[in-house]
Amino acid sequence: MIKKDLELLVSLQDIDLMAEEVGEMEKLGFSVSGYGELKKAREELAASISKPLVFRYERLRAKLKRAIVPVKNDICLGCFLRQPTSIGVKGREDEEIFTCENCGRMLYWLD
Amino acid sequence: MHRTELAKFFKENLFIANLKARRKDAAIAELLDLFVAEKYIRNRDIVLEMLHQRETLGSTGIGKGVAIPHGRTTAASEVLIAFGKTETGIEFDAIDDKPVHLFFMVIAPPNDEGNVYLPILGSLVTILNEKSNRDRLLKVENYADFIALVKGE
Ligand SMILES: [Zn+2]
Numbered sequence: 001m002i003k004k005d006l007e008l009l010v011s012l013q014d015i016d017l018m019a020e021e022v023g024e025m026e027k028l029g030f031s032v033s034g035y036g037e038l039k040k041a042r043e044e045l046a047a048s049i050s051k052p053l054v055f056r057y058e059r060l061r062a063k064l065k066r067a068i069v070p071v072k073n074d075i076c077l078g079c080f081l082r083q084p085t086s087i088g089v090k091g092r093e094d095e096e097i098f099t100c101e102n103c104g105r106m107l108y109w110l111d
Numbered sequence: 112m113h114r115t116e117l118a119k120f121f122k123e124n125l126f127i128a129n130l131k132a133r134r135k136d137a138a139i140a141e142l143l144d145l146f147v148a149e150k151y152i153r154n155r156d157i158v159l160e161m162l163h164q165r166e167t168l169g170s171t172g173i174g175k176g177v178a179i180p181h182g183r184t185t186a187a188s189e190v191l192i193a194f195g196k197t198e199t200g201i202e203f204d205a206i207d208d209k210p211v212h213l214f215f216m217v218i219a220p221p222n223d224e225g226n227v228y229l230p231i232l233g234s235l236v237t238i239l240n241e242k243s244n245r246d247r248l249l250k251v252e253n254y255a256d257f258i259a260l261v262k263g264e
Contacts, residue, residue, distance in 0.1 A: 002156050002157060002160055007154065007156070007157055010154075010157050010184075010185045010186060011157060011160050011161065011164075013185050013221070014157070014160070014161040014164065014182065014183065014184045014185060014186075015161075015164050017182075017183040017184075017185075017221055018161075018164065018165060018168060018182060018183070021183075021229070022168070024229050025168075025169075025232075028229070028232050028233055028236055029173060029236055030169060030171060030173065030179075031168075031169030031170055031171075031206055032168050032169045033169050034167050034168045034169050035168060035169075037167050037168075038164060038167050038168045041164060041167055066221050066222065068185050069185070069221065070185055070186070070187070070188050070220060070221070072188045077188060077220070077222075094154075108185055108186065109153070110153055110186065110187070110188050111150075111153060
C-alpha cells in the first residue's frame with residue numbers, strides 16, 4: 001500500500017507521464033478507452049495528498065516539466081548534479097521530501 | 112527500432128518460461144517481482160500502482176494472446192523488458208477478449224536516454240503481429256532461444 005506523501009506524489013507524476021503519451025499509445029494500437037477513468041483516478045489521488053504539496057508539484061511541473069526526479073548513485077537524474085551522500089540516507093526513507101539544490105526538483109531515491 | 116537493438120533491453124533474469132499466475136493481477140505482479148528481486152526497482156508498490164493505472168486507461172492485452180503491460184515511472188532509471196509466458200491462457204480483458212499467453216512488461220523511466228521507450232513498444236507490436244513469431248514464442252523454453260527470436264535469427 002502506498003501511504004507516504006512522497007510515494008503518492010510519485011504515483012501522481014506517473015499518471016501524468018502516462019496521460020502525456022496517450023496519443024502515442026493509441027497510435028501503437030493500445031486501448032485508451034479508459035482515459036476518463038484515469039483522469040478521475042488522478043483527481044482522487046491528488047485529493048489524498050496535502051494541498052500545499054500538490055501546489056508545489058504543479059508549480060514545479062509547469063516550470064520544469066518533471067517535478068520529481070529519480071536519484072541514482074547519488075546523482076539527480078534531472079540535472080545530473082551529485083547529491084550529498086548524507087541526505088541520501090534520510091532520502092531513502094521516503095519520509096521527508098528533499099529537493100535538488102541545483103535544479104530545484106523534488107528527489108526520489110532509487111537505490 | 113532494429114531487432115538487435117531491441118534485444119539489448121531484455122535480461123535473462125527477467126525471463127519466465129512458465130508463469131505461475133492464473134489471473135491478470137497475479138501475472139502483472141509475478142513479472143514485476145522479477146524487477147524487484149533483481150533490484151531494478153526498490154519500491155514495488157509504486158510501480159504496481161502505475162501498472163494498475165495503465166490497465167485503467169485500457170487493457171494492455173492487445174489481442175491474439177498477447178499483453179504488453181507498460182509504463183513510465185519515476186521509480187525506475189532505465190528501460191527494461193521482462194518476458195513471461197503460460198500455456199494456460201490468462202483472462203486479461205484483452206481487446207479481443209481472448210486469454211493471454213505471451214507477456215512483455217516494459218518499464219521505463221520518466222525520461223529515457225535516446226527516447227527508446229516508444230520505439231520499443233512499436234517494435235514489440237510489429238514483431239507480435241506476426242503469427243509465426245507468436246507461435247515460436249509459445250514454444251521457447253530457454254532464454255537463448257527467446258533472445259534469438261527477438262533478434263530475428
Ligand atoms: Zn537536480
